[in-house]
Amino acid sequence: xxxxxxxxxxxxxxxxxxxxxxxxxxxxxxxxxxxxxxxxxxxxxxxxxxxxxxxxxxxxxxxxxxxxxxxxxxxxxxxxxxxxxxxxxxxxxxxxxxxxxxxxxxxxxxxxxxxxxxxxxxxxxxxxxxxxxxxxxxxxxxxxxxxxxxxxxxxxxxxxxxxxxxxxxxxxxxxxxxxxxxxxxxxxxxxxxxxxxxxxxxxxxxxxxxxxxxxxxxxxxxxxxxxxxxxxxxxxxxxxxxxxxxxxxxxxxxxxxxxxxxxxxxxxxxxxxxxxxxxxxxxxxxxxxxxxxxxxxxxxxxxxxxxxxxxxxxxxxxxxxxxxxxxxxxxxxxxxxxxxxxxxxxxxxxxxxxxxxxxxxxxxxxxxxxxxxxxxxxxxxxxxxxxxxxxxxxxxxxxxxxxxxxxxxxxxxxxxxxxxxxxxxxxxxxxxxxxxxxxxxxxxxxxxxxxxxxxxxxxxxxxx
Amino acid sequence: xxxxxxxxxxxxxxxxxxxxxxxxxxxxxxxxxxxxxxxxxxxxxxxxxxxxxxxxxxxxxxxxxxxxxxxxxxxxxxxxxxxxxxxxxxxxxxxxxxxxxxxxxxxxxxxxxxxxxxxxxxxxxxxxxxxxxxxxxxxxxxxxxxxxxxxxxxxxxxxxxxxxxxxxxxxxxxxxxxxxxxxxxxxxxxxxxxxxxxxxxxxxxxxxxxxxxxxxxxxxxxxxxxxxxxxxxxxxxxxxxxxxxxxxxxxxxxxxxxxxxxxxxxxxxxxxxxxxxxxxxxxxxxxxxxxxxxxxxxxxxxxxxxxxxxxxxxxxxxxxxxx
Numbered sequence: 001x002x003x004x005x006x007x008x009x010x011x012x013x014x015x016x017x018x019x020x021x022x023x024x025x026x027x028x029x030x031x032x033x034x035x036x037x038x039x040x041x042x043x044x045x046x047x048x049x050x051x052x053x054x055x056x057x058x059x060x061x062x063x064x065x066x067x068x069x070x071x072x073x074x075x076x077x078x079x080x081x082x083x084x085x086x087x088x089x090x091x092x093x094x095x096x097x098x099x100x101x102x103x104x105x106x107x108x109x110x111x112x113x114x115x116x117x118x119x120x121x122x123x124x125x126x127x128x129x130x131x132x133x134x135x136x137x138x139x140x141x142x143x144x145x146x147x148x149x150x151x152x153x154x155x156x157x158x159x160x161x162x163x164x165x166x167x168x169x170x171x172x173x174x175x176x177x178x179x180x181x182x183x184x185x186x187x188x189x190x191x192x193x194x195x196x197x198x199x200x201x202x203x204x205x206x207x208x209x210x211x212x213x214x215x216x217x218x219x220x221x222x223x224x225x226x227x228x229x230x231x232x233x234x235x236x237x238x239x240x241x242x243x244x245x246x247x248x249x250x251x252x253x254x255x256x257x258x259x260x261x262x263x264x265x266x267x268x269x270x271x272x273x274x275x276x277x278x279x280x281x282x283x284x285x286x287x288x289x290x291x292x293x294x295x296x297x298x299x300x301x302x303x304x305x306x307x308x309x310x311x312x313x314x315x316x317x318x319x320x321x322x323x324x325x326x327x328x329x330x331x332x333x334x335x336x337x338x339x340x341x342x343x344x345x346x347x348x349x350x351x352x353x354x355x356x357x358x359x360x361x362x363x364x365x366x367x368x369x370x371x372x373x374x375x376x377x378x379x380x381x382x383x384x385x386x387x388x389x390x391x392x393x394x395x396x397x398x399x400x401x402x403x404x405x406x407x408x409x410x411x412x413x414x415x416x417x418x419x420x421x422x423x424x425x426x427x428x429x430x431x432x433x434x435x436x437x438x439x440x441x442x443x444x445x446x447x448x449x450x451x452x453x454x455x456x457x458x459x460x461x462x463x464x
Numbered sequence: 465x466x467x468x469x470x471x472x473x474x475x476x477x478x479x480x481x482x483x484x485x486x487x488x489x490x491x492x493x494x495x496x497x498x499x500x501x502x503x504x505x506x507x508x509x510x511x512x513x514x515x516x517x518x519x520x521x522x523x524x525x526x527x528x529x530x531x532x533x534x535x536x537x538x539x540x541x542x543x544x545x546x547x548x549x550x551x552x553x554x555x556x557x558x559x560x561x562x563x564x565x566x567x568x569x570x571x572x573x574x575x576x577x578x579x580x581x582x583x584x585x586x587x588x589x590x591x592x593x594x595x596x597x598x599x600x601x602x603x604x605x606x607x608x609x610x611x612x613x614x615x616x617x618x619x620x621x622x623x624x625x626x627x628x629x630x631x632x633x634x635x636x637x638x639x640x641x642x643x644x645x646x647x648x649x650x651x652x653x654x655x656x657x658x659x660x661x662x663x664x665x666x667x668x669x670x671x672x673x674x675x676x677x678x679x680x681x682x683x684x685x686x687x688x689x690x691x692x693x694x695x696x697x698x699x700x701x702x703x704x705x706x707x708x709x710x711x712x713x714x715x716x717x718x719x720x721x722x723x724x725x726x727x728x729x730x731x732x733x734x735x736x737x738x739x740x741x742x743x744x745x746x747x748x749x750x751x752x753x754x755x756x757x758x759x760x761x762x763x764x765x766x767x768x769x770x771x772x773x774x775x776x777x778x779x780x781x782x783x784x785x786x787x
Contacts, residue, residue: 005503007502011502184471190475190478217761218755221761221762221763222762395610395765400609403609432470444478448501
């Protein structure tokens with residue numbers, strides 16, 4: 001189940017809210033836990049073992065947290081073992097295939113390569129668990145007082161499958177301080193939720209058709225205009241998809257009076273790659289900063305060590321996004337620019353803001369190309385098409401980029417405006433105005449219409 | 465009070481608009497559409513439309529379409545006409561109608577040579593397609609853009625189906641945005657190629673097969689001088705077939721192709737099946753050819769176009785012995 005599905009919007013969410021508002025405060029944690037487990041099960045019916053892994057993780061991390069909170073002699077060992085436990089699941093499900101494939105190729109072994117399906121949300125909930133353990137270990141928090149407390153933190157369905165990656169101390173404070181449910185609170189949350197829904201369904205999914213088109217044609221056979229268009233479209237699609245989903249999560253939190261951390265802050269307005277990654281997937285960047293970069297020494301131990309620490313962070317960031325060499329290359333590509341910014345480039349960029357904006361957009365949009373293409377061998381093929389070179393096998397249809405309907409181009413124009421951040425500024429400023437409600441109502445029903453048409457009509461659904 | 469309403473205006477508008485939308489939807493699209501609005505899957509709302517084509521089910525080959533026109537012919541040995549057994553899905557191969565050559569026997573005093581008329585698949589010049597029309601869905605859009613079939617015209621559109629073919633409009637080079645009926649009134653075609661079906665795998669196969677047959681008959685009426693070529697639906701990759709989304713599996717596509725092949729009489733209607741080239745030998749589209757499992761890459765549409773040009777079915781009379 002996902003937020004941008006009709007059964008979530010019209011069945012799950014209203015039922016959850018209704019029961020949440022009716023229940024007395026002391027039962028809302030239990031209801032959140034039950035609803036979140038139900039939400040997770042609905043999304044993982046084909047893999048019943050996933051819920052067991054999640055619940056086991058919950059218990060192990062809770063009891064490890066209790067052990068850490070006691071501050072006894074074995075604290076370090078408990079911390080190390082518990083972190084290892086979380087990392088082990090990631091390694092098994094996410095990286096084992098990658099590791100064995102490479103061992104086979106590099107060492108000539110013939111290990112059988114496991115093909116495991118990644119449990120839903122594991123990259124997010126293990127990181128939240130590790131942050132929880134680290135915060136308790138460092139004494140930032142005493143940790144969950146009960147398994148129910150822990151369950152609410154880990155399982156909370158708005159952030160369970162795709163983040164934002166929340167921190168226990170802040171979330172606990174927010175939950176404890178949550179006001180009584182009110183129509184105004186639900187109203188506020190629904191406005192945010194609708195904006196996110198619109199970004200995902202109306203912008204991301206529609207603009208994404210351009211990249212899908214390029215992928216289906218084959219990168220060697222797309223025209224040069226289509227190559228540029230698709231690359232830009234992907235950069236927009238990824239942003240609206242992820243930022244939209246995060247906004248929906250935050251909106252659901254707002255409905256029940258809980259503040260989930262922001263995850264995006266107009267990233268395409270950044271003036272450096274370093275700044276971009278403080279404004280894009282903010283909670284992930286913050287996690288790597290607080291739990292990898294700073295413990296390694298951050299920038300406090302001289303320049304060479306700083307560069308090394310950045311290298312480790314970006315290698316791991318790349319791998320977190322996916323288990324393949326293209327993600328490693330992607331991470332190291334970003335490291336390269338962040339490193340040279342740290343060394344000398346930032347000073348130059350600060351002097352020429354306009355150039356800084358262009359530089360950032362170009363570097364980042366190209367970074368998404370590495371991310372999107374996936375297969376390393378296809379990256380040079382795509383770059384060839386960007387700059388007009390044609391491979392022997394190419395079969396290019398010069399009018400390919402014109403085959404998308406007018407609406408797609410209009411939405412790209414709208415998307416560009418959203419990348420400037422102006423609509424978000426307007427939303428924050430005029431949220432309470434009646435006309436904003438009318439606009440959001442239109443966005444809501446138009447998004448629902450799109451979902452309805454694609455869900456019900458196999459011709460539309462497949463778009464064959 | 466006013467402030468309270470303003471602070472809750474959006475939720476109030478949502479709550480008020482839901483029944484309005486629901487009533488409007490129910491009136492225009494039927495009460496079942498409300499279930500779809502709240503996310504019920506199609507097969508729960510309407511019941512499984514698809515007939516159960518089990519893996520491995522294939523109908524017998526279509527009846528020999530020229531059996532009734534054999535008169536004074538020497539029939540080949542009966543064994544050569546045997547129908548295949550039911551085959552497992554992995555052994556399913558694209559269907560090619562088995563046509564026995566027609567031979568003409570002669571009395572001993574007859575001075576004419578013995579000839580045989582048989583179905584052949586021949587390479588044609590690009591000019592063959594000057595008066596050709598290709599009808600199809602998004603895969604035909606790919607052939608139109610990438611297939612390189614000379615001056616052929618294309619009536620093709622994403623999501624086209626036999627159900628929607630008569631009301632659909634498509635942009636046809638030289639004719640603008642037209643329906644197929646309008647196009648047929650304005651132009652005469654010597655050849656009409658049709659590939660439809662993948663967008664309606666959710667329907668019963670007999671229903672779709674029936675609609676296809678009606679379409680072929682209608683095209684015959686509209687274009688009496690045209691030879692019609694029934695193109696088998698290109699299969700999908702195994703990975704795509706295994707997902708079985710809305711009935712799109714290779715077992716069903718093959719079964720649908722068989723029904724469509726029945727329209728071939730090898731006089732004015734022929735059947736051609738590109739899956740013999742693009743298949744993986746196990747009843748799937750080879751994964752080499754497609755990224756999404758359904759649409760070939762641009763460069764392979766060119767290969768497809770080439771295949772079409774090199775495999776046009778026709779009846780050919782050959783001399784098998786002089787006398």
